[in-house]
Amino acid sequence: MKKLSISELPVYRAAAPNVRDNLILVDAQEGAKNLSVGIGVYNKGQASEFHTHGSEEEVMIYLKGEGIMRMEDGTDYALCAGDVTFVPVGEAHKLLNTGDGEFVFLFIYSPMGPEKNIRKWGVVPDLHTSLANLVK
DSSP, X not given: OOOOXXXXXXXXXXXXXXXXXXXXXXXXXXXXSSOEEXXXXXXXXXXXXXXXXXXXXXXXXXXXSEEEEEETTSOEXXXXXXXXXXXXXXXXXXXXXXXXXXXXXXXXXXXXXXHHHHTTSEEETTOHHHHHGGGO
8 A cells, every 4th residue: 555645746747739737646656557547737728639548548537627528520528527538548539628717637547658658748846735735
């Protein structure tokens, strides 16, 4: 068993044009073998790029705010706190914050993999403290 504190974890920020913040809660660095878990925080207007996961399934549990999941065929799914999405391997998707505040969600990859790219993003100094307030 391992206990972690969100307030002690680094916050990774993606570079422009798709600026957004992620925390990695659990992955191989913490001893996980089959999954990784993190928190995504998109501020007003922020979005990911269209992307696919070559061998990973992704579950997202939305905790705060409003957004949409846009599929490659142009279909949009409105999202808010309490919603859950499952994206199978190879399905192109893009997540966008459509609300006025933060859009916050938990993400889970199985097997792990994409979190390795997130760990390559720049680390935002002293932002972890404010993100820890999201769970209080």
